[in-house]
Amino acid sequence: xxxxxxxxxxxxxxxxxxxxxxxxxxxxxxxxxxxxxxxxxxxxxxxxxxxxxxxxxxxxxxxxxxxxxxxxxxxxxxxxxxxxxxxxxxxxxxxxxxxxxxxxxxxxxxxxxxxxxxxxxxxxxxxxxxxxxxxxxxxxxxxxxxxxxxxxxxxxxxxxxxxxxxxxxxxxxxxxxxxxxxxxxxxxxxxxxxxxxxxxxxxxxxxxxxxxxxxxxxxxxxxxxxxxxxxxxxxxxxxxxxxxxxxxxxxxxxxxxxxxxxxxxxxxxxxxxxxxxxxxxxxxxxxxxxxxxxxxxxxxxxxxxxxxxxxxxxxxxxxxxxxxxxxxxxxxxxxxxxxxxxxxxxxxxxxxxxxxxxxxxxxxxxxxxxxxxxxxxxxxxxxxxxxxxxxxxxxxxxxxxxxxxxxxxxxxxxxxxxxxxxxxxxxxxxx
Amino acid sequence: xxxxxxxxxxxxxxxxxxxxxxxxxxxxxxxxxxxxxxxxxxxxxxxxxxxxxxxxxxxxxxxxxxxxxxxxxxxxxxxxxxxxxxxxxxxxxxxxxxxxxxxxxxxxxxxxxxxxxxxxxxxxxxxxxxxxxxxxxxxxxxxxxxxxxxxxxxxxxxxxxxxxxxxxxxxxxxxxxxxxxxxxxxxxxxxxxxxxxxxxxxxxxxxxxxxxxxxxxxxxxxxxxxxxxxxxxxxxxxxxxxxxxxxxxxxxxxxxxxxxxxxxxxxxxxxxxxxxxxxxxxxxxxxxxxxxxxxxxxxxxxxxxxxxxxxxxxxxxxxxxxxxxxxxxxxxxxxxxxxxxxxxxxxxxxxxxxxxxxxxxxxxxxxxxxxxxxxxxxxxxxxxxxxxxxxxxxxxxxxxxxxxxxxxxxxxxxxxxxxxxxxxxxxxxxx
Numbered sequence: 084x085x086x087x088x089x090x091x092x093x094x095x096x097x098x099x100x101x102x103x104x105x106x107x108x109x110x111x112x113x114x115x116x117x118x119x120x121x122x123x124x125x126x127x128x129x130x131x132x133x134x135x136x137x138x139x140x141x142x143x144x145x146x147x148x149x150x151x152x153x154x155x156x157x158x159x160x161x162x163x164x165x166x167x168x169x170x171x172x173x174x175x176x177x178x179x180x181x182x183x184x185x186x187x188x189x190x191x192x193x194x195x196x197x198x199x200x201x202x203x204x205x206x207x208x209x210x211x212x213x214x215x216x217x218x219x220x221x222x223x224x225x226x227x228x229x230x231x232x233x234x235x236x237x238x239x240x241x242x243x244x245x246x247x248x249x250x251x252x253x254x255x256x257x258x259x260x261x262x263x264x265x266x267x268x269x270x271x272x273x274x275x276x277x278x279x280x281x282x283x284x285x286x287x288x289x290x291x292x293x294x295x296x297x298x299x300x301x302x303x304x305x306x307x308x309x310x311x312x313x314x315x316x317x318x319x320x321x322x323x324x325x326x327x328x329x330x331x332x333x334x335x336x337x338x339x340x341x342x343x344x345x346x347x348x349x350x351x352x353x354x355x356x357x358x359x360x361x362x363x364x365x366x367x368x369x370x371x372x373x374x375x376x377x378x379x380x381x382x383x384x385x386x387x388x389x390x391x392x393x394x395x396x397x398x399x400x401x402x403x404x405x406x407x408x409x410x411x412x413x414x415x416x417x418x419x420x421x422x423x424x425x426x427x428x429x430x431x432x433x434x435x436x437x438x439x440x441x442x443x444x445x446x447x448x449x450x451x452x453x454x455x456x457x458x459x460x461x462x463x464x465x466x467x468x469x470x471x472x473x474x475x476x477x478x479x480x481x482x483x484x485x486x487x488x489x490x491x492x493x494x495x496x497x498x499x500x501x502x503x504x505x506x507x508x509x510x511x512x513x514x
Numbered sequence: 515x516x517x518x519x520x521x522x523x524x525x526x527x528x529x530x531x532x533x534x535x536x537x538x539x540x541x542x543x544x545x546x547x548x549x550x551x552x553x554x555x556x557x558x559x560x561x562x563x564x565x566x567x568x569x570x571x572x573x574x575x576x577x578x579x580x581x582x583x584x585x586x587x588x589x590x591x592x593x594x595x596x597x598x599x600x601x602x603x604x605x606x607x608x609x610x611x612x613x614x615x616x617x618x619x620x621x622x623x624x625x626x627x628x629x630x631x632x633x634x635x636x637x638x639x640x641x642x643x644x645x646x647x648x649x650x651x652x653x654x655x656x657x658x659x660x661x662x663x664x665x666x667x668x669x670x671x672x673x674x675x676x677x678x679x680x681x682x683x684x685x686x687x688x689x690x691x692x693x694x695x696x697x698x699x700x701x702x703x704x705x706x707x708x709x710x711x712x713x714x715x716x717x718x719x720x721x722x723x724x725x726x727x728x729x730x731x732x733x734x735x736x737x738x739x740x741x742x743x744x745x746x747x748x749x750x751x752x753x754x755x756x757x758x759x760x761x762x763x764x765x766x767x768x769x770x771x772x773x774x775x776x777x778x779x780x781x782x783x784x785x786x787x788x789x790x791x792x793x794x795x796x797x798x799x800x801x802x803x804x805x806x807x808x809x810x811x812x813x814x815x816x817x818x819x820x821x822x823x824x825x826x827x828x829x830x831x832x833x834x835x836x837x838x839x840x841x842x843x844x845x846x847x848x849x850x851x852x853x854x855x856x857x858x859x860x861x862x863x864x865x866x867x868x869x870x871x872x873x874x875x876x877x878x879x880x881x882x883x884x885x886x887x888x889x890x891x892x893x894x895x896x897x898x899x900x901x902x903x904x905x906x907x908x909x910x911x912x913x914x915x916x917x918x919x920x921x922x923x924x925x926x927x928x929x930x931x932x933x934x935x936x937x938x939x940x941x942x943x944x945x
Contacts, residue, residue, distance in 0.1 A: 104662055104804055111664060114729070114848040212659070218805035220659020227658070228643070228651020231535055231825030233542060298545070356811060359790050364807075373535055373818040374649035376795075380787060381808030391805040394662030406839040417545040 087116070087401055088123040090150035090181075092172060093163030094143075097186050097213070098125070099136045100390025101160060106136075112394070116401040124150045126163065151176040158400055160393060161185040170194050177201045177209070182409060184396040186213035186389055192287035192303045195294065199413050206410035208403055210396035215288045216241050216365045218388030219381035220395065225295050225369070226414075232371035234296040238351075238510070239333040241288040243363035243383040244272045244279040245311050249329055249348075250361045253319045259312060271363055281310035282331060282346040289333035292367065293344045297337055298417040301344055305422055309347040318505050321435065321476050322350050325461055326514030328358040329507070343423040345508075350433050350478075352511030425485035431460065431509035432479045432487050436494065437501040440466065440473040444499040448475065451493045455486040461513070472501055478509055518547070518832055519554040521581035521612075523603060524594030525574075528617050528644070529556070530567045531821025532591060537567075543825070547832040555581045557594065582607040589831055591824060592616040601625050608632045608640070613840060615827040617644035617820055623718035623734045626725065630844050637841035639834055641827035646719045647672050647796045649819030650812035651826065656726050656800070657845075663802035665727040669782075669941070670764040672719040674794035674814040675703045675710040676742050680760055680779075681792045684750045690743060702794055712741035713762060713777040720764035723798065724775045728768055729848040732775055736853055740778035749936050752866065752907050753781050756892055757945030759789040760938070774854040776939075781864050781909075783942030856916035862891065862940035863910045863918050867925065868932040871897065871904040875930040879906065882924045886917040892944070903932055909940055 089105075091098055105112070105120055112120055122142060130143050144150070151159060151172050159176040163169060166189050173183055173190070183202065185191065191198070191214050202209035212222045216239065225234065240246050244266060251262040263280070266272035278284045286306040293301040311331050322329045327350035335344045351358050356378045360366040365383025370376055382388035403409045438444045445464065452458070461478040482490070487506075494503050520536070522529055536543070536551055544550055553573060561574050575581070582590060582603050590607040594600060597620050604621070607614055614633065616622065622629070622645045633640035643653050647670070656665070671677050675697060682693040694711070697703035709715045717737040724732040742762050753760045758781035766775045782789050787809045791797040796814025801807055813819035834840045869875045876895065883889070892909040913921070918937075925934050 100804070108662060108664060108804075111729075111848070112662065115661060115845055218802075219808060220655050223659050224651050224655060227830065228654050228826055229822065230546060230829040231539060231543065232822045233539060298542075356790070359787070371649075371822065373531070373539075374822040375813050375816070375819055377650060377810075377812030379808075379810055382806050385806075387804040388806055391660065391663045391802065395659055398661040399658060402843075406837070406842060408837040408839055411837060412833070414546055417542070 086119045086121045087158065087404065088121050088156050089158050089160060089397065090123055090153060090156040091125040092147070092150055092159060092161045094125050094127050094134065094138065095162065096386045097162040097389045097393065099134070100386035101162060101393050102136045102138055103387065104390050104394045112398065115398055117405060120397070120401070123156050124153055126150050147172050151181065152179055156181060157404070158182045158184065158397060160397065161187060162393065164189070166190050166193060170198070173198055174201055177205050177207050180205055180207060182208040182400045184393055184400060185209070185211050186393055187211070188214040188284070188287045188291060192290045195291065196300055203410055203413050208400045208409045208412065210399060212396050213389050213392035215291050216367055216379070216381070217383040217385060218391050219365060219367065219379050219383070220392065221292070221367045221379050222295060224379055225292070229369065229371055229374060232373045234337070234369060234371050236336045236370040237292055237296050237334070237367060238357060239289065239292065239367040240330055240357055240360050240365055241333050241367065241383060242279055242285040242331060243365055244276065245285070245331040246360065246365070247271050247363045248280070249311060249314070249331065252314070252316070253329060256316060258316065259314060280312050282308045285331060285333045285346040289335055289344050289346055292333070293335035293342065294416065296335060296369070297342050299342065299420050300416050301342070301420065305344055305420070307345040307347070311348050313505065314348055315505065318435065318507070321433070321463070325350070325478060326353050327351060327509065328353055330357060332357070332510065338423070338427070340418065341421045341423045341427060343428050347508055349508045349510050352513055355511050425488065426483050428484035429481045430484070431481055432506060433509050434477050434506040435504045436475045437467070437472050437504055438475055439499045439501060440471055441499065445475065447497055447499050448494065451490055451497070452479065455482065455490055457482040457486055457490065478513070517550045517552045518589065518835065519552050519587050520828065521554055521584060521587040521590045522556040523578070523581055523590060523592045525556050525558050525565065525569065526593065527817045528593040528820045528824065530565065531817035532593060532824050533567045533569055534818065535821050535825045543829065546829055548836060554587050555584055557581050578603050582612065583610055587612060588835070589613045589615065589828060591828065592618060593824065595620070597621050597624060601629070604629055605632055608636050608638050611636055611638060613639040613831045615824055615831060616640070616642050617824055618642070619645040619715070619718045619722060623721045626722065627731050634841055634844050639831045639840045639843065641830060643827050644820045644823035646722050647798055647812070648814040648816060649822050650796060650798065650810045650814070651823065652723070652798045652810050653726060655810055656723070660800065660802055660805060663804045665768070665800060665802050667767045667801040668723055668727050668765070668798060669788060670720065670723065670798040671761055671788055671791050671796055672764050672798065672814060673710055673716040673762060674796055675707065676716070676762040677791065677796070678702050678794045679711070680742060680745070680762065683745070683747070684760060687747060689747065690745060711743050713739045716762060716764045716777040720766055720775050720777055723764070724766035724773065725847065727766060727800070728773050730773065730851050731847050732773070732851065736775055736851070738776040738778070742779050744936065745779055746936065749866065749938070752864070752894070756781070756909060757784050758782060758940065759784055761788060763788070763941065769854070769858070771849065772852045772854045772858060774859050779938050781938055781940045783944055786942050856919065857914045859915040860912045861915070862912055863937060864940050865908050865937045866935045867906045868898070868903050868935055869906055870930045870932060871902055872930065876906065878928055878930050879925065882921055882928070883910065886913065886921055888913040888917055888921065909944070
């Protein structure tokens, strides 16, 4: 039977994994798709670089056209990363009627709708399972497995670096800076960790998840983002004491036809399945109207796990080729985008506040909350070592984001308040 | 556009859920499949029975042929349960070129290969996602999401009734009998709970999972089965003390080309993601050579969750109809079945033994283990209230099933031993 030929853009961490799986699992792949898979060309930046995987030197090329314009290549796998240049390469491949599998979340979050449309117009498949939560087949589960249900909420731990950092800070009582250095030494964090620790990476994945889950084009700019770099040991201590675990949670929620999408450090109930997702692991919790609570857990990154998702997409493309039905599985969004405004976004909040330790201080603070109709679920007041300052920690009942933001402003303006040290979203019931 | 017509066999718990979803989610379903879905006939046992869902009386029928031989019906959904009669109905439907979606694990565990072959021969789809772990899209994840990987191990909490019972026994320190009665009152357990509590229901699901995960026809008879009805409060206490949680675990493991499949109460490490799957929830943990650890969590039963899986299968059939590719997705098993023999099956074991409290007793016991080359990871000896009897609890290092069974026999034959009170498989590291 005819071989199917694959071209690879990039031979870094994920590319190496793809070559390894294509080599080691050739028998399973052949059984499933009914013909051999041949790696035909690999775009690299340096032909002579030492590789962790054996690739015939003659397959390597410095010219992108050797892959995307190569008439002998059926499917292009993009694992080079980057956005603007890469977009051009993928558009070129699609125009040349090549199916595309990509692991590129940055690209899909920014140009997903354009690229999917181009694929459909050319009768090509464009699959991107690896772009969200590495080895976890979450996109497929949303599109196929939960095809009949209406998703109302998704919450994801979709960035392994920040989950590693928060887990270590929380379990070993270490500082953010200390754990970040370790993560960088271990290769879990980049030398410039901004994209991970400020929540940008997670936001890209949430834009992709929300687009699929709510059948609505959600852009990266629609995601409210807050990172983890200012989380202190004190915050983690109070979280635990109240029965919560601090996680960087990507959240996408729908009420009727309006949605909200955010990425922010969140105190999540210890009873919630996401609370026990630790270290560099990822998980996506999906709430459906009919199915109820489900969760998908696994490795969010790494060479082989991510490559598993890439090659599973490759198998899907090849099955479609065998059936002659490529380019017909993408379903365009059903709904027009409608984002909730700040007065419609409701949550419980945790606030840690330093106040002048004087008569009436607490009363002034509660007045601010009361004026906005916000009441407390938990209150803790402790004297600090500095005799003139007390620490007040509260968890509110549900408040709108609008009220919460106004409360923060009004608190900062109060004379009795030394500083609002930190504040976070709270999800679920503590102890 | 042409309507697609669906016939339903059965209008019990799951059937009611299917009708509810078809009614409530009609807009989403239409958007995905491009045409309306019409419910054409429903096989019931009693036309006049009160229903929890509104169904036009004229659709109800007592004659199975009104569904499976109805020329106006494209797809038959089987949610009536039962095996022998139901098998005939499904065969009839397939011979009449109707696609079939079933939630019937008993049927698929016993006659899966026959029915799938009949479907393929007739160019029909036969999907059965709902047969394992209710609303969790686990079959699809194994077949598509992890298509490129080689699965080495699956462990599942795939029976909600027993997980509910073990969770309550463990958390509230209640007896098996007490919790079983509550489960029966709540409708979580049948009046005859045998199939659930003796592990038979879970074994059917594991046979289906192992067949798909290992691409090998695994029959129900290939599954070693042990139920939960003899688990005592003492066993649960010791589990906790050693850092383990007692769960009814369905296990399917592969070493090279040989596999083993079992369902038995297992002490699973508190650190394992399955340990925190509580109450009636299900989860399937999948270990792949490339992807590593993944877990799929959700509701294992219930009207709407199970119906979600049924209707998602229905969507898959309809997408295939639109593309004209029905009956071509089933992949026949790649490998011949090879089961491990008892000397190849390795595990750690927990044993709780009552011995005569006399000098040399412990030494006689250890000799039995030593003769089989089995050593201890943990030992605990406590005097009981009865002065002449001591309780010894051990966790062994890995031993073969053959050695373990022989050790059990030899222990029972020792004069110093009053009784081997209980013994269980152990998975992972305790504290």
